[in-house]
Amino acid sequence: xxxxxxxxxxGGYASGNSISExxxxxxxxxxxxxxxxxxxxxxxxxxxxIQALTGITNAMVSQAPLFEEVAPKIYGLLHDKVFVxxxxxxxxxxxxxxxxxxxxxxxxxxxxxxxxxxxVLPGHQSYxxxxxxxxxxxxxxxxxxxGGDALATVKLFECILKNDHDGEIQAMLKGKSKEQFLPPHLxxxxxxxxxxxxxxxxxxNQKGKIIYVGKAKDLKKRVNSxxxxxxxxxxxxxFLREICxxxxxVCGSELMAFILESIEIKRLWPLYNRSLKGFTQTYGLYxxxxxxxxxxxxxxxxxxxxxxLYTFNLxxxxxxxxxxxxxQFQLCSRLCYVDVSPGPTMADELLPNEYNTRVSNAVEHLKxxxxxxxxxxxxxxxxxxxxxxxILMEKGRFYGMGYVPANTSYTHIDDLKKHxxxxxxxxxxxxxVYQYASKYPQRKVEFTTTI
Numbered sequence: 194x195x196x197x198x199x200x201x202x203x204g205g206y207a208s209g210n211s212i213s214e215x216x217x218x219x220x221x222x223x224x225x226x227x228x229x230x231x232x233x234x235x236x237x238x239x240x241x242x243i244q245a246l247t248g249i250t251n252a253m254v255s256q257a258p259l260f261e262e263v264a265p266k267i268y269g270l271l272h273d274k275v276f277v278x279x280x281x282x283x284x285x286x287x288x289x290x291x292x293x294x295x296x297x298x299x300x301x302x303x304x305x306x307x308x309x310x311x312x313v314l315p316g317h318q319s320y321x322x323x324x325x326x327x328x329x330x331x332x333x334x335x336x337x338x339x340g341g342d343a344l345a346t347v348k349l350f351e352c353i354l355k356n357d358h359d360g361e362i363q364a365m366l367k368g369k370s371k372e373q374f375l376p377p378h379l380x381x382x383x384x385x386x387x388x389x390x391x392x393x394x395x396x397x398n399q400k401g402k403i404i405y406v407g408k409a410k411d412l413k414k415r416v417n418s419x420x421x422x423x424x425x426x427x428x429x430x431x432f433l434r435e436i437c438x439x440x441x442x443v444c445g446s447e448l449m450a451f452i453l454e455s456i457e458i459k460r461l462w463p464l465y466n467r468s469l470k471g472f473t474q475t476y477g478l479y480x481x482x483x484x485x486x487x488x489x490x491x492x493x494x495x496x497x498x499x500x501x502l503y504t505f506n507l508x509x510x511x512x513x514x515x516x517x518x519x520x521q522f523q524l525c526s527r528l529c530y531v532d533v534s535p536g537p538t539m540a541d542e543l544l545p546n547e548y549n550t551r552v553s554n555a556v557e558h559l560k561x562x563x564x565x566x567x568x569x570x571x572x573x574x575x576x577x578x579x580x581x582x583x584i585l586m587e588k589g590r591f592y593g594m595g596y597v598p599a600n601t602s603y604t605h606i607d608d609l610k611k612h613x614x615x616x617x618x619x620x621x622x623x624x625x626v627y628q629y630a631s632k633y634p635q636r637k638v639e640f641t642t643t644i
Contacts, residue, residue: 195220195304196274197350198284199343201247203235206430207290211235212260213249215288216343217270220277222354225347229270230340232257247337260291268297275366279322279346280377281305286430302366306349307377312361313353325349374420376436383439387413390443390573391450393457396465397438404435405465408454410447432465445572445582448629449594452584455625456616476511477501480556486545488552490515490529502556503563503589504620514559522555524548563589565606565640568630572596584626585613591622606640 197218204210213235219227232249234257244250267288278284281303289299310320317328322342326333331348335341354362375381378399387394392412396405409415416439444450458466477495480502482488492511495501505511512531519526525539525548526532539548565587572582579599585592587606593615603609616622630637 194274195222195277195350196271196301197277197343197347198271198288199278199339199346200284200287201243201249201337201339202287203237203239203243205434206427207287209427210287211237212287212291213239213254214247214339215263215267216339217267218343218347219270219274220347220350227270229266230343231263233263234259248335249338261295264292264295264297268292268299271299271301272297274301275304276301277304277306277346277350279306279342279349281307282374282377282433283430304362304365305377306346306353308375308381309353309357309361309365310349311380313357313359322346322349376420376433378434378437379439384413384416387416387439387441388443388575389413390575391445391447392441392443393450393453394439394441395457396436396463397440398435399437401438403461403463405432405463406454406457406461408444408447408450410450412441412443428465443575445574445580445596446570448568448570448584448625449572449582451625452591452594452616452622455619455621459617459619476505476508478503478505478511478515478559480552485540486549487528487540488549490518490524490552490555492530502559504623506624518555518559522551522558524551524555560588565589566630567603567606567609567638567640568626568633568636569638570636583609583613585609586623586626589623591616591618591626603638 197220199216200212201214202210202212212233214230214232216230217228218225232254234254236259239249239251239254271288276285276288282305285299285301285303292299306322307320310317310325314325314329317325319325322345323333323336326345326349329349329352331345331352333341333345375384389411391408391410393406393408394412394416395403396407398404407415407419420433442453444453475494476492477499478501479491479493479496479499480488481491492505492508492515495504503511503514505514515529515531516526518524519529519531527534527536527538528540528548567586568582568584570582570584572580574580574596580596581599581601582594583597584594585606592610593613595613597603597609597612601608601612
């Protein structure tokens with residue numbers, strides 16, 4: 194038994210909006226055997242643009258029953274049926290969410306007539322309900338009303354039943370088909386082609402624009418995890434509605450995927466990425482010359498317009514490094530703002546050029562102590578090439594990454610640069626590589642460089 198459902202709502206996501214109208218047609222696979230339709234008082238004003246679209250006004254729903262009053266009837270019609278709708282995850286998320294608020298746990302198998310239409314009735318330019326019905330000569334008496342759209346979906350579903358020669362409906366109903374959880378506009382073939390390798394994946398909208406970039410140890414498993422739940426919040430619902438395509442890049446290792454994800458987010462600035470957009474290390478070591486001509490070292494919060502000598506996540510790390518330089522090169526703790534108490538400074542004893550020589554030596558030492566090294570990894574590539582993954586750091590900064598044949602010899606950093614694609618440097622990537630090299634020192638190959 195199938196329950197063919199259409200709803201009208203006050204907005205686009207279930208957790209912050211309500212149902213204003215619902216229609217449920219019970220179908221036994223041959224004909225419609227029961228039908229229920231009602232307006233519902235959503236208990237919130239209906240936005241004007243939705244009133245204009247649906248024709249449902251606040252006055253029309255003011256005397257309609259509350260959802261709580263019709264919840265037993267709705268649950269009774271749905272709970273033992275296959276839930277069918279055009280873009281089923283949208284309707285199901287609303288109905289399940291609102292039933293759950295009154296103690297009813299809806300857990301149905303689902304069928305999406307958008308997905309079924311693509312499989313059983315291929316070749317149409319659009320699978321929106323209006324355009325698909327127009328192509329199939331199915332009349333919709335009241336478009337954007339629950340009753341009109343539900344009855345049109347009944348006719349569409351009957352057309353799908355009649356033409357389902359390959360058993361697509363039964364295939365989708367077998368167990369709980371993962372395909373049912375996919376966004377309505379994302380072809381299942383795009384997910385099926387994903388490899389089980391590390392890499393970076395890109396979600397595209399209808400215009401081809403990249404709206405999300407993610408990294409994965411297993412591309413297929415990670416992408417599917419995005420669709421394994423149907424949370425009713427606005428961000429999740431908007432996100433799923435926009436996904437129309439997936440592309441990907443295979444990386445040799447999880448670390449390389451982490452790095453490429455960060456690079457691509459900074460390059461593309463996708464709409465739905467948030468965490469790495471704002472990442473920045475908090476503190477930097479800066480040098481400037483004061484009004485008397487003395488060069489001063491200072492730890493400050495990072496400034497966009499100034500390039501630090503070095504960066505730190507924690508203020509304590511920066512102060513510890515600066516204290517080491519003060520002790521080793523006999524710098525003035527007051528001129529470096531480590532000691533902020535009143536008192537004399539080295540400016541009372543040394544001329545600017547004498548003190549500045551010490552500061553210059555400290556800075557040169559800091560630069561020369563920044564390591565140049567490569568992280569060399571065993572990698573998994575689709576063509577089973579015998580290669581190693583290379584992540585290159587030069588003078589403490591991320592240089593780039595790539596692959597070298599397994600038998601390549603390298604005694605100098607320049608031996609590897611020709612195999613490596615150079616990428617933009619960032620504090621986040623630098624931190625990733627340092628952390629990884631510290632965890633796996635056996636994979637670190639150090640080089641001597643000249644400043």
